[in-house]
Amino acid sequence: MSLYIDASFESINKYNEELCGDKVEILRDDDSVIIVLSDGLGSGVKANILSTLTSKIIGTILANGLEIDEAVDTIVNTLPVCKERNIAYSTFTILQISKSGDGYLVDFDNPSVFRMRRGNPLPIIMKSRTISGKTVKEARFQVTQDDLFVLISDGAVHAGIGQSLNLGWQWDNINEYIQKMYTNDMSSKSVTKLLLSACDNLYAHKPGDDTTVVTVKVQKSVNLSIMVGPPVDIEQDKDVVLRFIEAEGKKVVCGGTTSQIVARVLDKEVKASFNYSNPAIPPTAEIEGIDLVTEGVLTLRKALSLIEACISPKSTMQDYLNLNRNDGAAKLAKLLLEECTNVNFFVGRAMNPAHQNPGFPLNLSLKLKLVEEIAECIRSMGKTVRIEYN
Secondary structure (H helix, E strand, C coil): CCEEEEEEEEEECCCCCCCCCEEEEEEECCCEEEEEEEEECCCHHHHHHHHHHHHHHHHHHHHCCCCHHHHHHHHHHHCCECCCCCCECEEEEEEEEECCCEEEEEEECCCCCEEEECCEECCCCCEEEEECCEEEEEEEEECCCCEEEEEECHHHHCCCECCCECCCCCHHHHHHHHHHHCCCCCCHHHHHHHHHHHHHHHCCCCCCCCEEEEEEEEEECCEEEEEECCCCCHHHHHHHHHHHHHCCCEEEEECHHHHHHHHHHHCCCCEECCCCCCCCCCCCEECCCCCEEECCHHHHHHHHHHHHHHHCCCCCHHHHHHHHCCCHHHHHHHHHHHCCCEEEEEECCCCCHHHCCCCCCCHHHHHHHHHHHHHHHHHCCCCEEEEEEC
């Protein structure tokens, strides 16, 4: 079974610092995902440069198939050591997960990684060894769908020191918090935001250290097929609809004319909904066997807006909560962001007869542009997107 690795990260800078001393690299190829979290000593420009060098060196070496020994040796001989404290200028955590389920974890002086399976904590047995004079911990294990990993920099366990907590937010406290707040339907981004927001609150929004959270959720690959617009050649209607229906996974139909074509080919009825939960967004409809039926361009445009808000570096938890609204745009955005790993668009290039007037001269090009922009957003999350034009 091929697994999909949903990975996301966010950081907050130390108070009054413009640059973050933590750095995360997420590298994907056809076989695996490599996540590197590096924490530069101190904060500011120097920490940012050194953590960036560390993460880049490790990521490049591992992505080229070399061993961690080569990466550590390169770092030891490239980066300096603090003369006053005799400690490395940059610590790191590496998590590599293959799509076949092989996991590999390396830790050098960062807080331990949290691991859960279906909501229950699952310890990782680490073994220490020395590489180029540095003691690192590593583990190899098997992962399966519904495994969750959370990587943190030490800013997380320091959260609240001298403010709301005497000794900071201890590792065990964070572990307990993750267990309480996590539900299996949460995306990695949602977990990251909740945990980082908790750290920020403990710091009273004046972080005493750079703080980074990386969440990695392992899940089964889920396909989503979306049919948007009728084919140019009406003779292709049946062929396109049947290929759309036969595709594995969930199904979405966007557009009134498109839904009528799908219903006609399948000999089903389109049942309109008059539930205007959001007056700004056209209501959805129902076709037996289809997971979601929406209006076309207006819904696509609003769904794109919701998706862009969620994947923005400045996104908030409220942006994700907006996906739970009961309207077509929110449902489509949630499917794309949180409930699928592979997306297939079946895009018809016929001009909608309802729009054959001077008021809609750009309708077709707008529809195509919206699909392409949505696809680009989803690809940026590491998901596979295919667009078929008919």
